Amino acid sequence: MARAICILTGYFRAFGVVRLRVNESGCLTISGEFSGLPPGKHGLQVHCFGDVSNDWISAGPPYNPYNKTNGAQEENRYAASLGVNVNEDGLAKLDVQVSHLHLTGIHSIIGRTLVIHQSEDEPGKSDKEDSIMAGSDGSAVAWGVIGICQSNIPEDYLEEKN
Template structure:
């Protein structure tokens, strides 16, 4: 009997250790709109050098929306500008920011769900001194992908910096 208890204790301890390790590589964000209404959640989980990003959202306008990780974990401003610009630790051009994620397609009923993998960042990277946030924008992101034939006049700074994704509809601070 004592052997079975010791084995059960060892299995329980191993399960706790594995769970603690898994939690260290997982983060979440609860998304709220500009009226502070909950509109969705995002989970980021890391395994073998890739981060799986999953979002479920509701009560959003139908269509494509820019979806990004922003550099500061602060959604306190009424327009969410407190989250600063896109997460871009390498200082590269838009479209290649670590925080540039695929556009989010919201269905006609206002719901959206998407899951994808990325290797542009590790979950731990999102927890620098000021944290990070997830933003859903009002318009789709063109990733500053403007064909040469449209460069008369050249793309403006907003296009090059944000991909014309527009205002910020929802924000969530990334937390562990």
């Protein structure tokens, strides 16, 4: 079973661990826990490159393998456009299943950067100039490169260590 992990760090003492694995039905399960983030809704996106040499800026634009415009309709969103809701204590959990992101093949997200943005991704829903193409979710608060995780480690072992 394919697995990946991403350790996110950034501003505001932000920290997060995201685990990605392909489940029995072939969907990608993305689960994570975050701390030190500003409260509210935040855009969570996979960006094109696994380059964090200039913080999140060098990670390039959001990953868009299907050439979508990131419109407000769910079927027109970038494949890599997700989100996370942070509580008043700066904590958040993520647990989603998606069928349009992959850990193997030509559209693999391994080696790309996962970025939490300061604002919610609201693609095409506002009058902001970059709303349709970029979702107007602003600067980043945390980021990390998605890496290969040993697939022979039992799931409960990974959970015990974090």
